[in-house]
Amino acid sequence: MRARAVILAGGEGSRLGVLTAKRAKPAVPFAGKYRIIDFVLSNCVNSGIFDVLVLTQYRPHSLNEHIALGRPWDLDRSFTGGVKLLQPYQGRFDTDWYAGTADAVTQNLNFVRRSHPRNTVILSGDHIYEMDYDMLIDFHEENNADATVCVIRVPMDEASRYGIMAVNEHNHIVDFVEKPAEPPGDLANMGVYVFKTGVLDEMLMEDALKDDSRHDFGYNIIPSMIAKGMKVIAYPFGGYWIDVGTIDAYWEAHMDLLDAPPSLDLNDRSWIIHTRSEERPPVRIEAGAIIEDSMITDGAVISAGAHVVRSVISPGVYVGPDAYVYESVILTDSYIEKGARIERSVIDKGVVVSYGARVGEAADVGDLAIACVGKNTTVPPNFVVERSAVVGTDLDAADILEQYPQGVIHSGEQVKLRSRH
Numbered sequence: 412m413r414a415r416a417v418i419l420a421g422g423e424g425s426r427l428g429v430l431t432a433k434r435a436k437p438a439v440p441f442a443g444k445y446r447i448i449d450f451v452l453s454n455c456v457n458s459g460i461f462d463v464l465v466l467t468q469y470r471p472h473s474l475n476e477h478i479a480l481g482r483p484w485d486l487d488r489s490f491t492g493g494v495k496l497l498q499p500y501q502g503r504f505d506t507d508w509y510a511g512t513a514d515a516v517t518q519n520l521n522f523v524r525r526s527h528p529r530n531t532v533i534l535s536g537d538h539i540y541e542m543d544y545d546m547l548i549d550f551h552e553e554n555n556a557d558a559t560v561c562v563i564r565v566p567m568d569e570a571s572r573y574g575i576m577a578v579n580e581h582n583h584i585v586d587f588v589e590k591p592a593e594p595p596g597d598l599a600n601m602g603v604y605v606f607k608t609g610v611l612d613e614m615l616m617e618d619a620l621k622d623d624s625r626h627d628f629g630y631n632i633i634p635s636m637i638a639k640g641m642k643v644i645a646y647p648f649g650g651y652w653i654d655v656g657t658i659d660a661y662w663e664a665h666m667d668l669l670d671a672p673p674s675l676d677l678n679d680r681s682w683i684i685h686t687r688s689e690e691r692p693p694v695r696i697e698a699g700a701i702i703e704d705s706m707i708t709d710g711a712v713i714s715a716g717a718h719v720v721r722s723v724i725s726p727g728v729y730v731g732p733d734a735y736v737y738e739s740v741i742l743t744d745s746y747i748e749k750g751a752r753i754e755r756s757v758i759d760k761g762v763v764v765s766y767g768a769r770v771g772e773a774a775d776v777g778d779l780a781i782a783c784v785g786k787n788t789t790v791p792p793n794f795v796v797e798r799s800a801v802v803g804t805d806l807d808a809a810d811i812l813e814q815y816p817q818g819v820i821h822s823g824e825q826v827k828l829r830s831r832h
Contacts, residue, residue: 420536421468429785574600
C-alpha cells in the first residue's frame, strides 16, 4: 500500500469559544452545509487515498454521527480501506487520554501499521483548504525524504500562532520552532505531514519513552528528526489555507468565500467537497427581500423586507420581516425575528434573536470585533449584544434578563451565564 491517512480530529478548539462548547472543532459547521472536517476527508478521496483513520477525543458524538460509515466520501468499505474512527481507550497501561498529537498516533500504531503502508500522511482535521495529497506523496518519494512538511507563507504579525521553520537552498528544513513569541520568519507549518511509515514508527516509539516530551509533532517529533540529521523536506503550498482556530479566523474564512472571485471555489466540480447532507426543502425568498453577495442554504426562509448582505445563511434559518443581517454567519435552524439586526456576528445553531434585538456592529476595517451567540440561546426582544461580546449556550431570554436587566451586554464581555434549567 502506498499511503494511509491519519486525521487528528480530537482537538477541543477552546479558542473558538462557544462554538466548541458542545462539539469538537472539526465538527463545527462551515459554509452553510459542511463541517470543517469535510475538507480534509474530501482532499483524501479526491487524492485517491481511501484508507483513512480518524482519531477523535473531545466531545466526539457529533463528529462520529456526521462521518458514520463514510458513505458521502465513498469510504464505506468493509474489507480494504475505508474510514475508521478511533477514540482513546482504557487498556493495560495508563494510555487513556491523548497527551499530544504524536501520542494520539502512538496509541493507534497497530492500526497505522496494518497492511504495511510505505507512507503515512498525518493531517489536521480542523483546517480549510484543498490539496492534492497524491502530488505531495510524489514529491516526498522523489526526494526520498524521511518526512515532508507542508509549508505556507503567513503574515509576520500572525506567525507566532504557527510552527515556523527555516530551509536551505535544497528545501531541507534546518530549523523548526513551534509557536515562537518572536518568529524568526514567516514560513509556517500547515499541520500536513508525510512520513516513511518505518521512520514514523521509530520516532514515535522513541518519543513515547521521554518523560519530558510533550509528545507533539511540532514541538518534539519534527525538531528531533532535524537534530538527528534526518532528511526533512518542506513542500511549499501556494493555494488557499486557513486555520479556523479563532472566532475571527472562522468569520474571515466565510467572508473569503463571498469574495468575487472567492478565495476557495466551492463550485469547482473537479474538486468536490463531500458532506453528509440533510433533506431540506428548497430556499424560500419572499417578495421584497433583498439578498446581496450571500450564500443561502436549503430550507432557509428570507421574509419580505428582510435584507441580507455578505452573509452565510445555513439550513433551516428563518430571517423575519425587516430583519437586517450584515457580514454574519448564521448556523442551522436559527430564527431571526422581525426587525432584528445582526452585524459582523456568528450565531450558532438553534439561536433565537428576538424581535428588535441587535447583535454585533459593523466595525472599521482592521477591527473585526466579532460578536458570538452560543447554541440554543434566545436573545430577548430589543436586547443589545454589542460588538465582540460573546453569549453562552442554552440560555433563554429570562436567564439573560435576570443577570442583564439593563438590556445590554457590552462590547468585549465574555458572558458565561448558566441556564436555570
